[in-house]
Amino acid sequence: MQRPTVGLALGAGAAKGMAHLGVLMTLKEENIPVDIIAGTSIGSVFGALYADDADLNLVFKIAATLRHEQFVDVVLPKVGLIKGEKIEELFRLITKNKSFNQLAKPFYAVAADIETGEEIIINTGKVADALRASVSIPGIFKPKNLGNRLLVDGAVKNHVPINVLKMHGADYIIAVDVRFGGRIGTKHKVQNIFDVILMALEIPHFDSIKQLCNECSVLIQPDLSHISPARFDLVQECMEIGMEETRKHLPAIKKDLNTMGVI
Secondary structure (H helix, E strand, O other), X not given: OOOXXXXXXXXXXXXXXXXXXXXXHHHHHOOOOOOEEEEEOHHHHHHHHHHOOOOHHHHXXXXXXXOHHHHOOEOOOXXXXXXXXXXXXXXXXXXXXXXXXXXXXXXXXXEEEOOOOOEEEEOOOEHHHHHHHHOOOOEEEOOEEEOOEEEXXXXXXXXXXXXXXXXXXXXXXXXXXXXXXXXXXXXXXXXXXXXXXXXXXXXXXXXXXXXXXXXXXXXXXXXXXXXXXXXXXXXXXXXXXXXXXXXXXXXXXXXXXXXXXXX
């Protein structure tokens, strides 16, 4: 008899998504099994790396030393402030230009079709192409042309892709929401155009925050409300907050998985 399938859903949140790294490090250290992964926006990036059994300590070192000029290529605005070629090249590097079928675990990246409004779930082709589509924040990144579709950040439709895991047979779902930390609003000041766009993307999801608890088995929500979603220089702090919050949920996760015969 096959054991229950454990799924991991990693949500959107731009720079706050660095907390995902702390969550993943803690789950790995505690030998929590994960069979299937889905990610939206920054969650798709860390989801792809985890699905490929990447060295998370190395991922942290890379993230902590990255500078904006290494992944931002600004253009005169037409359909986005950032062309996206640099970050796509970065994705090709960190994913070793692998295709989905070369990953160690099943992985699904979530994007949105800007022309039809559809949620697009990607699990074929090059992983880097899917990540580029999934992180294409409207107004900041140029949309990604992929498979005759014009794709933008999956958070437009689905900021924590729990439904994707359910669709693909997950029995126990650990979901990570780095945007809200269990609260609506923010404790940091909106200071620039990036803050305005990123915070505006959060507003449509305010009403759905409470529903997340009912949709998954465990919901991990690190409190990052004091951190701007544009602060990619705070990798260490975000990672530590992600670790701390995950440790709070470990007893319940282990108890559940033990009862289910998973561990």
